[in-house]
Amino acid sequence: MLQVSVYRFNPETDAAPQMQEYEVETGGKDLMVLDVLEMIKAEHDASVTYRRSCREGVCGSDGLNINGKNGLACITPLSDAVKNNKLVIRPLPGLPVVRDLVVDMSLFYAQYEKIEPYLQNNSPAPAIERLQTPEDRAKLDGLYECILCACCSTSCPSFWWNPDRFVGPAGLLQAYRFLADSRDQATDERLAKLDDPFSVFRCHGIQNCVNVCPKGLNPTRAIGHIRTMLLNRAA
């Protein structure tokens, strides 16, 4: 029997959060963490609350803190997460808890909105599409794949301390995705908005974001590229 400890908190009725213990029979299978949560909800306690949707690592809904490390419950196998037959599941750190494992992601989305995550091009639209060379298109690899699960930003202490000012690794990865796009014409305006002491420069390169990204992306490298672009712009 797998020992599972789940963070429970209902701000409307509970004075403080608590960890609730469950024993789950996995039948010796290497299930995903999401499967265990589904079993708890179906067989033990229907009130356990969490987000999930695609269950295959595409939608980014079920970002959770699993045995101390952020990840997507649907693609994290028990063999990767469980230590000493114990599984501890908490909500993503640093964001307000709405209920149990569901967090309020307003601050995360506000930072994403701040970087204007859309192509800005004022030249007349061509009849079919704006073309890129294969080389320019390749510059977006490792950037566009982000699913905004927030695993990276909520593992970043700089985002914990200044979630209203530091854009965070997810937002900055997307900021560079548009800075690197040959079709975007707002490079200078984008860089000007990132040049304060908080938006980019609160990143101290500890690479928690790289460590937890379920898609294997590297926000720290993207942030380094943004710094280089800011330097070149100032030079």
Added chain:
Amino acid sequence: MVTQVTSFSRNGLSDWLIQRVSSLILLAYFLFIGVQIATGIDYTSWRALHDTTAMKVFTLLAIGAYVSHAWIGLWTVFTDYLTEYMLGPVGNVVRPVLQIAVVLALVVYAIWVIHVIWG
């Protein structure tokens, strides 16, 4: 509320650049001083070394680097941990008080060094 108004240059790139350049200056200074001490130095030669204009300029450069490096680093620490977000309303009292204390200490250090080497 945490704002950038008390940051060293009020610009992220400048602060970042100043912190890195100042760290190189400090590294060079302490390596130089370390080598002097390691190779054996007495009061007379120590005094002679610091009486040269080049060494005075180097020391002045180092204290400038020290002040800017310390302020940028501590400002970052203060605006991370001593905020209303972290401590509640008291954060908006503790942070400015500590910032003023640090500024005063750094100004005193700088004046003291200038007095020692040029006085």
